[in-house]
Amino acid sequence: MAKxxxxxxxxxxxxxxxxxxxxxxxxxxxxxxxxxxxYAKNDKEAVVLARQEAGNQKxxxxxxxxxxxxxxxxxxxxxxxxxxxx
Numbered sequence: 001m002a003k004x005x006x007x008x009x010x011x012x013x014x015x016x017x018x019x020x021x022x023x024x025x026x027x028x029x030x031x032x033x034x035x036x037x038x039y040a041k042n043d044k045e046a047v048v049l050a051r052q053e054a055g056n057q058k059x060x061x062x063x064x065x066x067x068x069x070x071x072x073x074x075x076x077x078x079x080x081x082x083x084x085x086x
Contacts, residue, residue, distance in 0.1 A: 036053075037073070038050055038053075038070075043070075043072065043084040043085075046070055046072075046084065047067075047070050047085045050067050050070050050085070051067060053065075054066060054067050067085065069083060069085060069086065070083070070085035071083050071084065072084055
C-alpha cells in the first residue's frame with residue numbers, strides 16, 4: 001500500500017513540476033549562495049544588516065532569500081574566519 005501511495009505522490013509531484021516549468025516559460029530555478037562584506041560595529045549589528053539584506057531580496061524579488069551563515073572576516077585575513085551566525 002505504501003509503495004502505491006509513494007508512486008502516486010511522485011507522479012503528482014512530477015506533474016506539478018512540469019506545470020510550474022511551463023508557467024515559467026521553461027526557465028530553470030537555481031539556488032545561489034551569495035557572500036558579501038558587511039561593515040558593522042559589532043557581531044549583532046552584522047547579523048541584523050545581513051538579515052535586512054535578505055529581507056530586501058525576498059521582498060523585492062520574491063526569492064525566499066535566507067542567511068545560511070555569517071562570519072567575522074577582518075580585513076587582510078582569509079583563513080579561519082570566526083562564525084557568528086547561526
